[in-house]
Amino acid sequence: MDLIALIKERARHHNCLSCSRALAGCEVTLLSQDRSHCTVSVTCASCGVSFIAVILLRRRPHPEGAPAGIDSAISGDELVDLHQRLRDHRGRLTDLLAAPPRR
Numbered sequence: 001m002d003l004i005a006l007i008k009e010r011a012r013h014h015n016c017l018s019c020s021r022a023l024a025g026c027e028v029t030l031l032s033q034d035r036s037h038c039t040v041s042v043t044c045a046s047c048g049v050s051f052i053a054v055i056l057l058r059r060r061p062h063p064e065g066a067p068a069g070i071d072s073a074i075s076g077d078e079l080v081d082l083h084q085r086l087r088d089h090r091g092r093l094t095d096l097l098a099a100p101p102r103r
């Protein structure tokens with residue numbers, strides 16, 4: 001199962017932030033992907049509202065410990081920064097991908 005199919009399958013267990021209906025049948029577009037997380041645009045099949053979700057990707061622990069070169073997890077501060085950026089953004093979601101991070 002690919003990542004988008006997995007996210008769609010899991011989304012049906014969550015409710016839309018706008019209309020509160022289950023997100024079954026939602027559209028999911030991958031905006032960016034890194035080793036530890038991905039950013040997707042989710043569009044509700046019921047009301048059509050789109051929102052961005054950041055999904056942490058967790059790999060199964062290696063039986064001999066973490067392999068060399070594994071990046072650190074996203075910090076709480078980084079998630080707060082992302083939340084504030086998304087909250088204050090006006091415009092197209094794809095504009096965020098081209099904009100430099102705010103400080």
Ligand SMILES: [Zn+2]
Pocket residue numbers: 016017018019020021044045046047048049
């Ligand atoms: Zn909705």
